[in-house]
Amino acid sequence: MLSASDLRKGLKIQIDGQPYIITHFEFSKPGKGQSLYRCKMRNMITGNQFSQTYRSNEKFEKPALEERKMQYLYNQGDEYHFMDTENYEQTFITREQLGENVSFLQDNMELDVLFFDEKPIDVTLPIFVNLVVTVAEPWAKGDTSGNDTKPVTVETGYVLQVPPFVVEGDKIQIDTRTGAYVTRVKE
Amino acid sequence: MLEIKMLHQRAAFFQAIRRFFQGQGFLEVDTPVRQPLVIPEQNIVPIPSAGHFLQSSPELYMKRLLAGGCEKIFQICHCFRSGERGRLHLEEFVMLEWYRLDCGYTKLMGDCECLFEFLESRVTPWHFPVSLCTPWQRITVEDAFHKYCSMTPAQALDQGIFDLLLVEKVEANLGDKTPTFLYDYPLELASLARSKVENPGIAERFELYVAGVELANGFSELTDPVAQRARFMEEYAGMENFPEGEKKMPELFLKDLGKIESAAGIAMGLDRLFMLISGQGSVDDAVTFAPDDLDV
Numbered sequence: 356m357l358s359a360s361d362l363r364k365g366l367k368i369q370i371d372g373q374p375y376i377i378t379h380f381e382f383s384k385p386g387k388g389q390s391l392y393r394c395k396m397r398n399m400i401t402g403n404q405f406s407q408t409y410r411s412n413e414k415f416e417k418p419a420l421e422e423r424k425m426q427y428l429y430n431q432g433d434e435y436h437f438m439d440t441e442n443y444e445q446t447f448i449t450r451e452q453l454g455e456n457v458s459f460l461q462d463n464m465e466l467d468v469l470f471f472d473e474k475p476i477d478v479t480l481p482i483f484v485n486l487v488v489t490v491a492e493p494w495a496k497g498d499t500s501g502n503d504t505k506p507v508t509v510e511t512g513y514v515l516q517v518p519p520f521v522v523e524g525d526k527i528q529i530d531t532r533t534g535a536y537v538t539r540v541k542e
Numbered sequence: 543m544l545e546i547k548m549l550h551q552r553a554a555f556f557q558a559i560r561r562f563f564q565g566q567g568f569l570e571v572d573t574p575v576r577q578p579l580v581i582p583e584q585n586i587v588p589i590p591s592a593g594h595f596l597q598s599s600p601e602l603y604m605k606r607l608l609a610g611g612c613e614k615i616f617q618i619c620h621c622f623r624s625g626e627r628g629r630l631h632l633e634e635f636v637m638l639e640w641y642r643l644d645c646g647y648t649k650l651m652g653d654c655e656c657l658f659e660f661l662e663s664r665v666t667p668w669h670f671p672v673s674l675c676t677p678w679q680r681i682t683v684e685d686a687f688h689k690y691c692s693m694t695p696a697q698a699l700d701q702g703i704f705d706l707l708l709v710e711k712v713e714a715n716l717g718d719k720t721p722t723f724l725y726d727y728p729l730e731l732a733s734l735a736r737s738k739v740e741n742p743g744i745a746e747r748f749e750l751y752v753a754g755v756e757l758a759n760g761f762s763e764l765t766d767p768v769a770q771r772a773r774f775m776e777e778y779a780g781m782e783n784f785p786e787g788e789k790k791m792p793e794l795f796l797k798d799l800g801k802i803e804s805a806a807g808i809a810m811g812l813d814r815l816f817m818l819i820s821g822q823g824s825v826d827d828a829v830t831f832a833p834d835d836l837d838v
Contacts, residue, residue: 383628408710
């Protein structure tokens with residue numbers, strides 16, 4: 356059981372049998388008054404958000420979450436299909452559940468899928484992915500226009516800012532936590 | 543760690559505060575940080591220190607100094623409160639307290655106005671979020687609840703949601719144009735304060751707010767040891783699972799309290815004030831070493 360003093364942004368708690376993740380957290384304590392733990396949280400299955408303020412004596416259950424290693428196979432419309440690398444069972448996650456992670460999914464990529472009550476609810480990508488640049492304006496050697504970065508598109512359709520010397524066909528490493536360019540990758 | 547420029551600014555800030563009080567004829571005092579017995583307060587958990595406690599406020603000893611004949615005293619010191627950690631809270635923080643004999647809380651409000659005006663000309667750069675134009679706004683707890691909540695303070699207390707409403711509905715509205723004094727609290731929320739002669743259910747207590755941030759808590763002091771003892775017993779009663787045998791009374795304090803006829807005192811969070819002056823978003827960015835920056 357978790358107590359109110361454990362509450363923080365990113366913590367997962369169970370309310371009414373549903374898993375929630377705390378998206379905003381603020382500790383308040385008016386002078387001489389009670390400690391108040393103000394949380395905004397998101398239902399990890401439905402995506403619904405709500406706010407609640409808790410007091411010091413409240414207790415919380417940890418949701419029964421399980422992480423499994425899976426491999427991304429393909430997508431069919433808004434359904435993204437994954438296979439458990441141990442028992443080969445397949446499941447799918449919706450585009451909405453994946454959120455921004457969709458930009459970094461590569462065929463056969465291995466990642467961690469979070470399950471609650473046998474239902475997949477979230478994915479954790481590897482920190483770095485290597486993706487091929489599919490659209491980029493050519494770089495003119497000696498270009499002294501002074502632009503620090505330029506936008507390029509990678510194989511997943513994701514667009515990001517990169518240094519001007521990156522060209523179409525280059526493979527680049529991207530930090531999935533921030534969506535930012537890290538470096539070019541040699542084949 | 544605070545960068546050099548801000549360390550200089552923080553030093554100038556403390557210097558200016560000292561100059562102000564010295565100029566007003568206050569005596570700077572220092573009192574024990576580690577105490578064998580602390581004042582019982584329902585919502586403050588002291589941090590233990592090898593059988594003693596680290597102070598959550600120097601109040602106990604400041605008032606004994608008043609009883610000893612000091613008329614105007616101030617202290618800048620570190621205070622400690624367990625379990626208080628957030629954008630505006632640190633478990634160890636710097637407090638300024640000042641006390642006056644033969645005065646009431648109104649005098650302290652005037653002190654705040656003068657102090658800030660003094661600081662404005664001496665602490666640069668000044669990023670304070672509101673104007674210091676006097677007189678500052680003043681609003682009673684009764685009026686504030688009437689204006690921002692759908693119930694009276696008494697109703698809120700009955701339902702056990704006074705703090706909740708204060709935090710969620712009232713605070714954000716306070717101190718938006720000038721610093722604001724929220725004053726005249728229900729007596730049950732001011733165990734060390736004197737009640738109003740004309741309305742014994744209300745305490746002569748105020749809180750100073752700037753841009754929704756609570757900066758100071760001041761009041762006309764309760765100087766009746768009998769009443770104070772009873773209030774301490776009530777505080778103990780409100781503390782869940784507090785062992786009956788440990789409910790000790792600070793006898794030397796109560797004895798000294800009886801020697802004071804009237805007094806007023808105030809506690810101000812200096813880390814928060816410096817945070818506002820330097821334009822930072824959290825106290826972590828206003829203190830020399832934030833908790834995350836300490837070796838573990």
